Amino acid sequence: MDKAHRHEELEEEAAKPFGLMGYFLTPGELMHACEKLKNAGYKDFDAQTPFPVHGLEKAMGLPPSKMPWIVLACGATGLLSAIALTAFVSLDYPLVISGKPAFSYQAYIPVMFELTVLFSAFGAFFGMWGINRLPMFYHPSMKHPSFPRATDDAFFVTVEAKDPKYDASKTRKLLEELGAREIVEVTE
Amino acid sequence: MTTAALQEDTPGKRAPLVLGHRDFNAVTETVAGIVEKKTTPSWLVLLGLAVSVLLILLGSLGKLVAEGLGIWGLNNTVFWAWDITGFVFWIGIGHAGTLISAILFLFRQKWRTSINRAAEAMTIFAVMSAAIYPVFHVGRVWFAYWLFPIPNQMSMWPNFKSPLLWDVFAISTYATVSILFWYVGLVPDLATLRDRATTKVRSIVLGIFSLGWRGSHRNWLNYEKTYLILAGLSTPLVLSVHTIVSFDFAVSIMPGWHTTIFPPYFVAGAIFSGFAMVVSLMVLARKAYGLEGLITIKHLENMNKIILLTGTMVGYAYAIEYFIAWYGGNEYERFAFINRAFGPYKWAYWTMWSCNVFSPQLFWFKRIRTSIPAMFVISIFVNIGMWFERFVIIVTSLHRDYIPSSWTYFRPSLFDISTFLGSFGLFFTLFLLFLRFLPAVAISEVKGVMPQADPHAGHDDHGHDAHDDHHEEASAKADESEDEGDEGEEASDDAEKDEEESRG
Numbered sequence: 001m002d003k004a005h006r007h008e009e010l011e012e013e014a015a016k017p018f019g020l021m022g023y024f025l026t027p028g029e030l031m032h033a034c035e036k037l038k039n040a041g042y043k044d045f046d047a048q049t050p051f052p053v054h055g056l057e058k059a060m061g062l063p064p065s066k067m068p069w070i071v072l073a074c075g076a077t078g079l080l081s082a083i084a085l086t087a088f089v090s091l092d093y094p095l096v097i098s099g100k101p102a103f104s105y106q107a108y109i110p111v112m113f114e115l116t117v118l119f120s121a122f123g124a125f126f127g128m129w130g131i132n133r134l135p136m137f138y139h140p141s142m143k144h145p146s147f148p149r150a151t152d153d154a155f156f157v158t159v160e161a162k163d164p165k166y167d168a169s170k171t172r173k174l175l176e177e178l179g180a181r182e183i184v185e186v187t188e
Numbered sequence: 189m190t191t192a193a194l195q196e197d198t199p200g201k202r203a204p205l206v207l208g209h210r211d212f213n214a215v216t217e218t219v220a221g222i223v224e225k226k227t228t229p230s231w232l233v234l235l236g237l238a239v240s241v242l243l244i245l246l247g248s249l250g251k252l253v254a255e256g257l258g259i260w261g262l263n264n265t266v267f268w269a270w271d272i273t274g275f276v277f278w279i280g281i282g283h284a285g286t287l288i289s290a291i292l293f294l295f296r297q298k299w300r301t302s303i304n305r306a307a308e309a310m311t312i313f314a315v316m317s318a319a320i321y322p323v324f325h326v327g328r329v330w331f332a333y334w335l336f337p338i339p340n341q342m343s344m345w346p347n348f349k350s351p352l353l354w355d356v357f358a359i360s361t362y363a364t365v366s367i368l369f370w371y372v373g374l375v376p377d378l379a380t381l382r383d384r385a386t387t388k389v390r391s392i393v394l395g396i397f398s399l400g401w402r403g404s405h406r407n408w409l410n411y412e413k414t415y416l417i418l419a420g421l422s423t424p425l426v427l428s429v430h431t432i433v434s435f436d437f438a439v440s441i442m443p444g445w446h447t448t449i450f451p452p453y454f455v456a457g458a459i460f461s462g463f464a465m466v467v468s469l470m471v472l473a474r475k476a477y478g479l480e481g482l483i484t485i486k487h488l489e490n491m492n493k494i495i496l497l498t499g500t501m502v503g504y505a506y507a508i509e510y511f512i513a514w515y516g517g518n519e520y521e522r523f524a525f526i527n528r529a530f531g532p533y534k535w536a537y538w539t540m541w542s543c544n545v546f547s548p549q550l551f552w553f554k555r556i557r558t559s560i561p562a563m564f565v566i567s568i569f570v571n572i573g574m575w576f577e578r579f580v581i582i583v584t585s586l587h588r589d590y591i592p593s594s595w596t597y598f599r600p601s602l603f604d605i606s607t608f609l610g611s612f613g614l615f616f617t618l619f620l621l622f623l624r625f626l627p628a629v630a631i632s633e634v635k636g637v638m639p640q641a642d643p644h645a646g647h648d649d650h651g652h653d654a655h656d657d658h659h660e661e662a663s664a665k666a667d668e669s670e671d672e673g674d675e676g677e678e679a680s681d682d683a684e685k686d687e688e689e690s691r692g
Binding site for chain 1: 213337344345347348349358364369380384401402405406407408411414425428432435631636642643644
């Protein structure tokens with residue numbers, strides 16, 4: 001019985017709408033649509049575009065990326081690791097060359113620099129996929145029949161059902177007014 | 189097409205970066221089409237050739253591992269020769285890729301977008317070819333991991349005061365960061381290929397490597413910031429890598445090596461040789477794959493200008509070395525330089541001058557720097573010249589050291605030659621596989637620099653209120669940060685230009 005109940009739940013979830021999707025053929029139209037959606041009070045909407053449309057984040061009202069902070073933290077870790085590594089190695093196994101002190105930090109600057117860059121780059125790479133929640137096996141927006149064009153030449157807008165202002169018919173009407181094509185309600 | 193590009197190149201008006209009135213879909217079709225169409229026989233022939241040369245490398249390295257370093261032409265006096273020459277040669281070639289992808293990105297040089305993908309691939313493959321030399325030069329290659337600070341039963345650690353260890357860190361960091369940067373750039377294009385895939389296998393494989401990318405603007409925002417950060421990291425990194433490579437020489441007390449000019453001189457030389465390699469490869473690839481509309485004469489001409497600039501810088505460095513050898517008053521230094529120009533290796537020295545300093549001067553003439561055959565020949569000359577530069581620096585400084593009784597003349601053995609030749613096999617095998625299976629031009633980036641990609645371009649298409657709305661928004665936000673202000677300026681510049689055009 002429990003199992004049947006879960007099955008029902010799953011089915012219900014599968015049919016739950018994710019949001020309304022439509023697309024435009026120019027970045028300008030998309031930008032305009034995003035501004036209108038923002039001004040109409042929508043928050044949970046997204047754009048899917050084949051290339052980053054510059055200024056769209058302003059039109060959508062998105063906060064700036066947090067990436068620099070992640071990279072700063074990773075870079076600092078890299079620098080500290082390099083200092084710890086060179087200090088430990090040169091004190092654990094001192095190689096006295098030209099009577100220089102065991103921990104001749106001046107000579108370790110190249111290694112410190114390289115490890116700072118290495119850790120920062122790893123931070124940038126993995127941090128970016130982490131923030132973007134990628135890799136992802138599946139996303140509801142890929143259900144739109146024309147979605148393949150989002151990586152080619154179409155500029156999609158998705159208004160998610162979880163937005164408090166979302167209303168299947170009103171939102172659809174707004175998108176129609178904005179000139180979106182092929183407006184489809186995709187399920188989760 | 190060529191003449192159109194030339195006519196466009198008048199001051200005040202930029203030549204278009206994409207020729208042939210393409211729309212977004214046409215760019216996708218052109219680039220993705222290369223990867224999706226059937227394998228051509230000519231590609232198979234080229235791959236067969238490259239793999240045969242790669243086998244020469246594998247055979248030479250097998251022989252080296254079996255018999256030891258004695259199979260190379262090295263001797264007590266000349267303990268570094270073709271191996272380190274090959275190493276510096278390949279690393280230098282790699283640097284142009286990073287310059288194009290990172291430094292030109294930071295300088296907002298939009299023309300980089302059609303060549304950066306292939307140049308970055310070239311970087312990675314060149315670093316792989318370079319890495320062969322130090323790894324196998326350790327002799328017992330199965331102990332190559334000793335280069336890294338790994339705890340071991342002898343409680344021994346590597347010497348962090350040695351430039352050779354700095355090199356280990358520099359090269360491994362450079363290889364890693366280059367691969368990460370390249371892959372970040374590839375993901376949106378792999379998603380494009382995934383969405384066009386017609387077979388199950390392609391769609392699964394590309395699905396895995398594109399990480400579920402869906403072009404969400406919330407993702408693009410972090411993506412672009414990351415790309416900027418990686419470019420910002422790669423720029424000092426690439427300068428540091430060749431600086432550290434030059435430290436391998438400059439930190440020693442060998443006359444001819446012990447010079448403070450080495451770091452900038454090596455970096456300029458690296459960029460010089462790398463751009464020559466990019467020109468050689470792009471001239472062939474654009475022809476073979478019909479990419480003339482994306483990699484235009486303008487792109488090649490820009491690269492030739494950089495070759496001219498860096499070639500002249502390298503020439504300046506050659507000259508200043510002589511000045512310092514004379515002005516410094518050190519007789520060993522003076523001897524090393526006289527011996528370099530007039531000693532037994534004078535033929536190598538003057539080959540270097542002719543190829544590196546004289547031949548690129550022809551690029552002062554517009555007809556030469558926009559002529560495909562001319563630039564191809566000069567780029568090959570530069571590649572040869574830059575190999576000779578490293579050979580001259582390394583071998584002429586070593587072959588006549590402080591004790592005349594140990595003076596010698598280095599001759600490469602068969603295996604020196606076959607190892608170097610074979611490294612081209614590795615490079616070209618990887619490059620051909622890249623051209624066949626991955627998008628050779630950054631599809632999403634090229635779309636981003638097309639005129640219709642500017643969201644302001646489509647103003648006439650929609651209502652007036654949208655127009656005003658956006659401008660209010662833009663002017664309100666413009667004060668918030670300089671970056672945004674710049675964008676605004678750029679946009680208004682464009683608008684002015686458009687107006688001028690319509691008036692004219």
